[in-house]
Amino acid sequence: MNQEPLEKEKILEELSKLKKQDLEYSDGRILGSMCTRADPLAKEVFCDFLDANLGDPGLFKGTQTLEDEVIRDIGSFLSLEKPFGNVVTGGTEANLMAIRAARNMAREEKGIGNINSENGYSIPEIIVPKSAHFSFKKAADLLNLKLIEADLDENYRVDIESVKKNISDNTIAIVGVAGTTELGMIDPIEDLSKLAHDNDIYFHVDAAFGGFSIPFLKDFGYEMPVFDFSLEGVSSITVDPHKMGLAPIPSGGILFREKKYLDVMAVKSPYLTSKEQSTIVGTRLGAPAAATWAIMQYMGREGYAKNANECMINSEFLADALFKEDFELIVEPELNIVAFTHPEIPTDDLANMLEEKGWMVSVSSYPKAIRIVLMGHIKYTHLIDFLTSIREIKSSLNIR
Numbered sequence: 001m002n003q004e005p006l007e008k009e010k011i012l013e014e015l016s017k018l019k020k021q022d023l024e025y026s027d028g029r030i031l032g033s034m035c036t037r038a039d040p041l042a043k044e045v046f047c048d049f050l051d052a053n054l055g056d057p058g059l060f061k062g063t064q065t066l067e068d069e070v071i072r073d074i075g076s077f078l079s080l081e082k083p084f085g086n087v088v089t090g091g092t093e094a095n096l097m098a099i100r101a102a103r104n105m106a107r108e109e110k111g112i113g114n115i116n117s118e119n120g121y122s123i124p125e126i127i128v129p130k131s132a133h134f135s136f137k138k139a140a141d142l143l144n145l146k147l148i149e150a151d152l153d154e155n156y157r158v159d160i161e162s163v164k165k166n167i168s169d170n171t172i173a174i175v176g177v178a179g180t181t182e183l184g185m186i187d188p189i190e191d192l193s194k195l196a197h198d199n200d201i202y203f204h205v206d207a208a209f210g211g212f213s214i215p216f217l218k219d220f221g222y223e224m225p226v227f228d229f230s231l232e233g234v235s236s237i238t239v240d241p242h243k244m245g246l247a248p249i250p251s252g253g254i255l256f257r258e259k260k261y262l263d264v265m266a267v268k269s270p271y272l273t274s275k276e277q278s279t280i281v282g283t284r285l286g287a288p289a290a291a292t293w294a295i296m297q298y299m300g301r302e303g304y305a306k307n308a309n310e311c312m313i314n315s316e317f318l319a320d321a322l323f324k325e326d327f328e329l330i331v332e333p334e335l336n337i338v339a340f341t342h343p344e345i346p347t348d349d350l351a352n353m354l355e356e357k358g359w360m361v362s363v364s365s366y367p368k369a370i371r372i373v374l375m376g377h378i379k380y381t382h383l384i385d386f387l388t389s390i391r392e393i394k395s396s397l398n399i400r
């Protein structure tokens, strides 16, 4: 730490040097991220709300209204007129809140996880697809739950029979994913919802990635399965503005069907302007809610539909082009993620060769494949350049 205060110019100069080491979304080289470039309007609004604290909402009533309106507006495209929930830091916190609500609800209503003189203590269980995001591992660890991973079918969607088989007296929640992290697949949410409802089990849908595209792709005639609150078994949905919602980081969304899910995890906050708090975070920045509100107004349903459609068109183009270059697609892209392997090139080697050429791809774990997330910052011209690199790699390995 410097002893003497530094001058502003010197500080900014140092910052700019380090920022130059960061990649820019607009270069089109970030191919494995679900986040994207923040819109200038969102950046401006974000800075304007940098000292608003939603942890003490009575002091920031305007910002609280913005958060409420964001949640209400997200509910409007997820078939829920009056949702309850929060703008949080991202999908991890949203999933954690959902599982915490489920855990507390099951404890309160069914006594699951209570110490009981007859049965002793049984650990509450959650059933998630094997493809679920690792945030559920954190949730299970933090909340002291047993995590059960259900098998996937041949298209990497959860196998409903495997979920059914794993239900026990200690099941406190079932999770389905609408837009899996690695492949962008949509689980059979309708079947899961029915299964959960019939068994009186909390059902959470993780639509962190798909939530801001599936509803809008329907407007363009894409056939998309139902995944939202119109299904009576769905208790909560994660949907992240900082992914396909184009909001700046950090902005996650958690929506609950009923207020009781917030109430069951509320703790008293007697000396604050709100007397109870259900969020995990205490002092809570208002800027993400305000910036998300602004970008949602700015995009409108039409803007989101156009963005989602363009991402899908690019995904289909890339998938097609790779297929013609003899790559194997893991699945037909259901959302804007393309995952592929080459029969003659080990996947890690291919990822390294692409990185040497400046392409930041990611490698999926199940199955192992190169995984490209086609966010809006990736344009057609970037894909043409990418395919040129792919051909160069093939020819350097004498593959036709």
Ligand code: 0PR
Pocket (backbone or CB within 6 Å): 032, 033, 034, 035, 089, 090, 091, 092, 093, 095, 133, 135, 177, 179, 180, 181, 206, 207, 208, 209, 240, 252
């Ligand atoms: N649920 C799903 C379905 C997700 O894909 C993710 C994250 C989460 C929850 C957790 O969300 P937060 O990371 O917002 O807490 N999916 C991406 C992933 O882990 C996030 C990401 C974004 C990773 C940008 C890398 C990156 O450059 O792959």
